[in-house]
Amino acid sequence: MILSVDGVEFAYRSRKVLNNIKFKVNRGEVVSILGVNGAGKSTLLKCINRILKPKRGTILIDNFDINKLNGLELAKKVGYVPQRAERNFLTVFDTVLLGRKPHIKWEVSEKDLEITHKVLKLLNLEDYALRYTNELSGGELQKVIIARALVQEPQILLLDEPTNNLDLKNQLEVMKLIRDVSKSQNIASIVVMHDLNLALRFSDKFIMLKDGIIYAEGDKSIITPENIKAVYGVDAYIESVRGVPVVVPIE
Numbered sequence: 659m660i661l662s663v664d665g666v667e668f669a670y671r672s673r674k675v676l677n678n679i680k681f682k683v684n685r686g687e688v689v690s691i692l693g694v695n696g697a698g699k700s701t702l703l704k705c706i707n708r709i710l711k712p713k714r715g716t717i718l719i720d721n722f723d724i725n726k727l728n729g730l731e732l733a734k735k736v737g738y739v740p741q742r743a744e745r746n747f748l749t750v751f752d753t754v755l756l757g758r759k760p761h762i763k764w765e766v767s768e769k770d771l772e773i774t775h776k777v778l779k780l781l782n783l784e785d786y787a788l789r790y791t792n793e794l795s796g797g798e799l800q801k802v803i804i805a806r807a808l809v810q811e812p813q814i815l816l817l818d819e820p821t822n823n824l825d826l827k828n829q830l831e832v833m834k835l836i837r838d839v840s841k842s843q844n845i846a847s848i849v850v851m852h853d854l855n856l857a858l859r860f861s862d863k864f865i866m867l868k869d870g871i872i873y874a875e876g877d878k879s880i881i882t883p884e885n886i887k888a889v890y891g892v893d894a895y896i897e898s899v900r901g902v903p904v905v906v907p908i909e
């Protein structure tokens with residue numbers, strides 16, 4: 659087990675957003691966090707990343723309490739792909755290399771450059787290395803931001819709606835990439851998702867958040883019409899298409 663979240667409670671001022679959140683994640687697993695707008699999904703990712711500090715509860719990464727790690731140690735363990743990626747006047751190569759920051763001592767080493775090259779290759783971004791990030795399409799930029807998180811060599815990758823604003827091809831590519839990298843590098847990926855069907859295709863586990871609590875948790879068997887109705891307030895049926903479960907909402 660690489661991540662253990664136990665009894666986490668978080669409030670923005672007096673407004674409780676997360677209540678008694680408890681789950682575990684293993685290495686190599688892709689876990690989708692599901693729930694309506696405002697359910698607390700991004701807040702949960704930010705607690706795991708220590709951008710926000712829970713009022714109660716413990717978060718262990720590789721058995722280390724995240725509150726006992728310094729910023730550099732945490733950055734070596736957790737990579738974060740935020741909801742909105744910023745564009746700038748840096749090249750793709752430099753943007754990705756920046757992800758090595760927690761590892762860089764005095765100056766960029768051979769190893770930092772080597773890992774940057776390796777990750778660019780893994781994500782098929784080699785041809786983009788010298789392009790500026792403000793000249794990329796949304797899908798290309800998303801891959802660059804994932805690459806920047808991967809060169810940190812994290813044990814956990816947190817991704818907040820990584821397929822937002824992407825066309826169908828890029829949605830599939832980015833999700834495949836997350837799944838393949840999780841398996842090949844043995845990284846746990848925790849992904850906030852709105853598209854249930856993409857989540858179903860690419861995740862091993864699901865956590866359904868409702869009003870700040872975990873309403874349901876488990877493998878794809880928890881994605882049932884009853885749970886969808888309870889969590890999203892939508893009637894739906896689930897059909898198997900070529901062995902893949904597909905959620906079909908009923909109008």
Ligand SMILES: Nc1ncnc2c1ncn2[C@@H]1O[C@H](COP(=O)(O)OP(=O)(O)OP(=O)(O)O)[C@@H](O)[C@H]1O
Nearest residue numbers: 670671673675693694695696697698699700701702
């Ligand atoms: N900085 C903040 N200050 C106060 N309240 C906040 C803040 N950020 C989020 N909230 C509130 O906390 C609740 C949970 O927000 P959060 O962003 O975690 O939800 P979410 O499930 O990720 O939503 P979405 O799917 O829309 O991204 C929402 O009601 C939101 O308005």
